[in-house]
Amino acid sequence: xxxxxxxxxxxxxxxxxxxxxxxxxxxxxxxxxxxxxxxxxxxxxxxxxxxxxxxxxxxxxxxxxxxxxxxxxxxxxxxxxxxxxxxxxxxxxxxxxxxxxxxxxxxxxxxxxxxxxxxxxxxxxxxxxxxxxxxxxxxxxxxxxxxxxxxxxxxxxxxxxxxxxxxxxxxxxxxxxxxxxxxxxxxxxxxxxxxxxxxxxxxxxxxxxxxxxxxxxxxxxxxxxxxxxxxxxxxxxxxxxxxxxxxxxxxxxxxxxxxxxxxxxxxxxxxxxxxxxxxxxxxxxxxxxxxxxxxxxxxxxxxxxxxxxxxxxxxxxxxxxxxxxxxxxxxxxxxxxxxxxxxx
Numbered sequence: 001x002x003x004x005x006x007x008x009x010x011x012x013x014x015x016x017x018x019x020x021x022x023x024x025x026x027x028x029x030x031x032x033x034x035x036x037x038x039x040x041x042x043x044x045x046x047x048x049x050x051x052x053x054x055x056x057x058x059x060x061x062x063x064x065x066x067x068x069x070x071x072x073x074x075x076x077x078x079x080x081x082x083x084x085x086x087x088x089x090x091x092x093x094x095x096x097x098x099x100x101x102x103x104x105x106x107x108x109x110x111x112x113x114x115x116x117x118x119x120x121x122x123x124x125x126x127x128x129x130x131x132x133x134x135x136x137x138x139x140x141x142x143x144x145x146x147x148x149x150x151x152x153x154x155x156x157x158x159x160x161x162x163x164x165x166x167x168x169x170x171x172x173x174x175x176x177x178x179x180x181x182x183x184x185x186x187x188x189x190x191x192x193x194x195x196x197x198x199x200x201x202x203x204x205x206x207x208x209x210x211x212x213x214x215x216x217x218x219x220x221x222x223x224x225x226x227x228x229x230x231x232x233x234x235x236x237x238x239x240x241x242x243x244x245x246x247x248x249x250x251x252x253x254x255x256x257x258x259x260x261x262x263x264x265x266x267x268x269x270x271x272x273x274x275x276x277x278x279x280x281x282x283x284x285x286x287x288x289x290x291x292x293x294x295x296x297x298x299x300x301x302x303x304x305x306x307x308x309x310x311x312x313x314x315x316x317x318x319x320x321x322x323x324x325x326x327x328x329x330x331x332x333x334x335x336x337x338x339x340x341x342x343x344x
Contacts, residue, residue: 009061011053014085016102017063017073019049048102050085091151092120117219118151125156129219142233153226160208161234161288168206169285217265224273225251231277235288247277247293256320258297260304261313270301270315 009015051063051073061082065071075082083100089110090096096103104121108128111119117130138149144162146154212224228251232244258271278292304314313319322335 009053009056009082009084011056013053013082014066015051015053015063016048016083016085016100016106017051017065017075018080019046048083048105050106053082089114091116092122093126094120094122116150118153120151120155123159125151125153127153127214127219127223129217129222141230144234146230153223154230156210157227157230158234160210161231164206164208164279165281165285165288168279168281168288171206172281172285216262216268221255221259221267221269228275232290235279235290243290243293247275250295254295254297256317257315258300260301260308260315263309263311267316270304271297272299273297 049065049067051065053061054064054072055062056077059077061075061077063073063075063082065073083102084098086096086098086103086107088096089107091111093099093104093107096107108119108126111117112128112130115130115134116136117128117134119126119128136150136152139146139152139154140149141154144158146152146158147162149155210227212220212227214220225248228247232247254273255267255269258273259267259269262268274296276294276296277290278294279288280291281288308314322330322333325333
């Protein structure tokens with residue numbers, strides 16, 4: 001049998017403990033249908049609370065919580081081991097000495113308090129919506145120097161661009177050498193399709209993908225716009241026919257027809273968007289130019305046109321059209337009054 005790893009905790013060590021609530025607590029209120037729900041103050045409580053070990057043995061630990069009203073808890077170490085708190089707050093959470101849920105949440109929380117909304121977890125960037133503009137020092141859009149700066153969507157975009165240019169230059173060089181070694185094709189001869197042998201890796205590709213995902217209001221729309229803004233100005237040569245400006249100008253149009261106000265987000269994207277940028281390499285992949293782009297939309301929430309929850313709105317374009325319409329059109333649409341914000 002593999003040896004069991006044991007952890008040694010000392011008295012005075014800071015740890016995280018689950019902030020559990022007993023469902024028989026008097027603060028829990030019945031709904032009248034045999035169900036129970038938490039009171040608002042309990043639903044908003046942190047899932048973990050920090051505490052200090054007062055006493056410990058092989059089976060249990062006594063922990064005093066660091067709260068406005070401290071509690072003394074008896075914790076079963078067999079059922080759940082303690083989670084030691086980290087001393088430092090780091091920009092890349094792979095550098096945390098103790099990696100666990102409360103450690104990650106605390107690191108993200110402390111960085112957001114210090115106006116650092118972006119944090120890396122290896123190659124993944126975690127963004128906490130600051131709900132305001134946060135200009136960061138050492139971050140220059142379109143510059144490769146962002147790799148030496150703090151975490152930012154520009155860093156993700158620059159990493160993808162450099163991976164594309166590096167792999168692209170290798171493929172160009174390999175293709176040139178292959179063309180020099182390949183004999184002339186025989187007219188009428190059929191080309192054999194190459195198949196991968198078992199365990200053989202597929203050939204490298206220069207294409208890169210950046211996936212932006214998260215819950216509503218997390219900042220996906222703004223993060224995606226930052227990635228796009230960096231990539232369109234990053235190439236060595238200016239794109240044809242001001243393509244970079246045209247790409248950035250599509251955002252207001254797409255948001256007008258596909259974004260709406262929800263209870264959690266005033267500019268929530270109610271559709272999916274897949275944007276593809278095409279770069280052309282020259283001089284053996286030493287220089288790159290943005291030469292084309294496509295934008296595909298999907299899964300538009302069409303039901304929002306006729307129905308949405310109270311306090312939410314339909315798509316922005318509806319209110320834009322009403323704002324610029326005359327009284328005749330407003331009356332035809334059944335709208336009376338000037339306060340469009342109350343027309344839900």
